[in-house]
Amino acid sequence: MAIAAIPHDAHGEVDQLYVETRELRLQGFLLFLISDCVLFSSFIFAYLYLRNTGQGWPPPGIARLDVAFAAWNSVVLFGSGATMHYALENWKHGNFMKYMWMLIATIILGAMFLGGQGYEYHHLIFDEKVTWAGSGIFGASFFTLTGMHGFHVFMGVCYLTVLLLQTAAGTYTYQKYFGITAGTLYWHFVDVIWVVLFSIFYLL
Amino acid sequence: MVEQKAQATSLGRGFWIATAVMAVAAVAGAIYWVYAPIESWVPSIILTAHQVDVFFRFLAAVGTAIYVFVVGYIVYFTIVFGAKKTDPPDAIGVQIHDNHKLEFWWTFFPTLLVVIIAIVSYLIWAEIILKPASGVVVEAIGHQFNFTFRYPQINGEVTDEIHLPVNVPVTLNLTSSDVIHSFWVPAMRLKNDTIPGMVTAIKFTPYRTGRYPIICAQFCGTLHSTMNKQVLVVEDEASFNAWYHGMQLKNAHVSNALPSTSGTIALTGGDAAAGQALFSQKCSACHALGPFDQKIVGPGLRGVLHDPKHPTLVDGDPATPENAAKILQQGFTGPMGTMPNATTNGLSDKDIANVVAYLNSLK
């Protein structure tokens, strides 16, 4: 993790306490993401296991998922990953307004992804009659995994909104901005998980 | 600080004497396991059971020998190197940090032992698991709380006892109608789970006649511990054939199709006496012949169709013979518990009519 500037305290000395605390937080946050990743992996294992015990996939009576729509929705999410990346880069370079716009774009794209997912759920549940509890292992694994991911995106959107308000209120400085770093890491993590979920549900 | 210089340089005579004593004990322990009367504890009735016993003896002998040394050295060192009253309070032991040669060997030998054990167990495993399917094929189905068995030319299901001819290979296909059970015959040194939605197989050749208990070794519900009453009977070919033909004749009238869980049941002409026999066989594990509130798994059923305090059955329908028959036929799963359906119970329409007649006769 590149660190743009060395934080100083009020007396102009290096703020060693902050530097060390930030290192701890960064490491703790990465470990949290690893264990979150294990949570997803376990459900993915469950999905693949169930998929291989049944007779073919999708199970009889259930149509294949609509790849095209999900692909467009994925593009939206990956786009938000890019905007979040630029948001952090701009913050590191002190471009406040560009950072704000990028962050807002990220939040909007994230919300659009959620909307897209809502639309897809609506279509599945009401048009295809595929439900969480009523459609066997297909409904169980699909809605659980994508729902979990959607919940992560939702939490991310909430967090980024808080971040937006915090930056507007001046919580972060160009030296001390761990909240923004953490938000970016989290957002990229959610993106990566989606790559896996998209591959195993829509492409496999 | 005072070091124990004397012992720092050599292991000492006491060490070797103790080691010799341990070696004798270890060998004695190992020999015990080689000759231990394992088969008088539990008879062994299939060929692979004998091999498992040999392997068991081997593991027990090696394990005992190792354990004798481990405990022997712990006790010996603890006694010999105990701090004495005469020692100054700051006396310390020999300051040795490690010994690479020693560490190498005590890593090497366990590794070697592990490799040997792995090879031996692989060979025996292959005998047990990889044999081709052949001989008599029997199905065992786990239920809460008994096993039933199906034979190729016997209609219906065989309960109580499973009979097998001696010296004939058997393939036993296992599945379950409700939860996971485990079909275990200690005398075969073999068990396998019966898993709903899955068929697994065990293959073996019994070589000793006799009656051996079948035990469920996987928790399967309230009365799991009573699921040990059934018996595996191994007998000579003549007795087996006699039993087999007897069962064929007895079950000739039974349709081999599983009882249906739908369709109307004619309740007229139900035989309460036959129903009583069925009740004790199929129902009494979960239902007492007592008042409604005397619950085992399900409610007590004495007078269930005539109890003014309980005008409805557990599913909320009025307590009529027709509704009782419906529960027996279709079962249910829900907040009030689980009642197996007719397919699971193996109750034919006629059986259900008999059971209902019996229940109706109880006031």
Place this chain on the structure above:
Amino acid sequence: MSVAAAHSGGIADHIHPEPQGFVRRYVFSIDHKIIGIQYLITGFVFMMLAGLLAETIRTQLLNASGGFVSPDTYNEVYSVHGSAMVWLVIIPIATGGFGNLVFPLMIGARDVAFPWLNMLSFWIFPVSGLMLFSSFLMGAPAAGWTEYPPVSLQGAPGTTMWCAAIFLVGVSSTLTGINFLVTILKMRAPGMTFTRMPLFVWGQFATAPLLMIATTALAAALAALFMERVFGVPFYDPTKGGSPVLWQHMFWFYSHPAVYIMILPLFGIISEVLPTFSRKPIFGYKLIAFSSMAIALLGFMVWAHHMFTSGLAPFLQVLFMVMTFTIAVPTGVKIFSWIATLWGGKIHYSTAMLFALGFLALFTFGGITGVFLAAVPTDLDLHGTYFVVGHFHYVLVGGSLMGVFAGMYYWFAKMSGRLLNETLGKVHFWLFFVGFNMTFLPMHWLGFMGMPRWVATYDPQFQFWNRFESVGSYIMTLGILCFFINVIYSIRAGKKAGPNPWNARTLEWQIPSPPNYYNFKHIPTVYGLPYDFSQPLPYTGLEDELTDSPPAQLTGAHH
């Protein structure tokens, strides 16, 4: 981390304000030592409750026909007994308890990396414990601590509560794992390289990733069971396309590493107690440290050895069998190293040492019987029988719990400033040791002869040994009562310990007992391993620790 860093106003120099008032000091404390004690107290309270359940089990089994409690109640009792002993007693005591209490002191830190998170981890734990025990009010889980579906899908409403409780305690474990890992990686005192860390720290270091990763996998399994029970989402129910074996994979992927969560920290305790009371360096430091890591890693690759009878594909049976055998090597190496540590020592027969020696003897026995269960041929006979019950009680009671008691007799002085009574301690040890063997040794042959586990009634031919076991368990309980009496008595009237009653050499013994809330007045610098009894202590910067002077930061003398 350089020596200079300690003087530059970083974390090492930073002292939190002293907590004020009873609540901040002892209830919602962020001090790792207080949190450690909270874990220990809560863990021991749950141990008493789960112990009562154990005695209910043994009392029921006095008679072949049972009769003490109904079969349903009996099933609930042993299910909650197992769940509580694993998740509410041994794991929290070994990690949250001793881990919190000791290892930050051992690495020369002022606290763990995230003290507030630590407090949160702790407070989740009693809540989930109460949830688990309260499930008795609504029909407790009754399918054993493993709760295999489909039978657990049929279970009483308390099974859902069980899922939630274990999920929560898992969250607590995960957070603790993250916290400990960061602390060990980042907050060691200057000079404390990995090869100078005390072995207890190595034990925690090997355990933390298991807590972090394996527990999360269990969380997924539990969440799925919860969803299936509450919303009917089919994961495990075969009639709806699910697979009951899936649960077994997910459950054991956690629960086998959990065995190492329950033993690696105790290996650490043994590795501290043995050198201290033998007045001798631990033999083969590097091999012991390395083998802990090897065990932690291998622990992830052996889970399906619990499933040899569950229709596992043949090649997987062989693979998991061989992987499991390999664990015998690092474990054996540890045991040999500990025994070699005794050789040539000046052994002091303190209670802590007795428990450590008892640990060696009993754990080794459990390890050897484990080989019978790892080998498929014998496992197909012994799986699901009392042999298994005997085996894992040797590992988890003869091993883990013996280690817990060793740790208590060793560190009680540090946490309370007073020593536990040694005479009562030895009575405790011998009652416990004898009672333990009486209880669990006969289980091995009962299992072999045909007694399955989890039964409320059994074949009358086994009655004699079952009664023998029950008597043994009552003796064991007397031993544990001695321990509780000892703790209560010694807190008030025990002999004053002073900073270092055992003449031990790790860092926690170089500061007052109990330590100040900031641990060290000045973070020491470390120059070597703590186990070299012929050398002066390998630390500098500890000169002021036993004086009355406050640390420089608090007097304003700093800067």
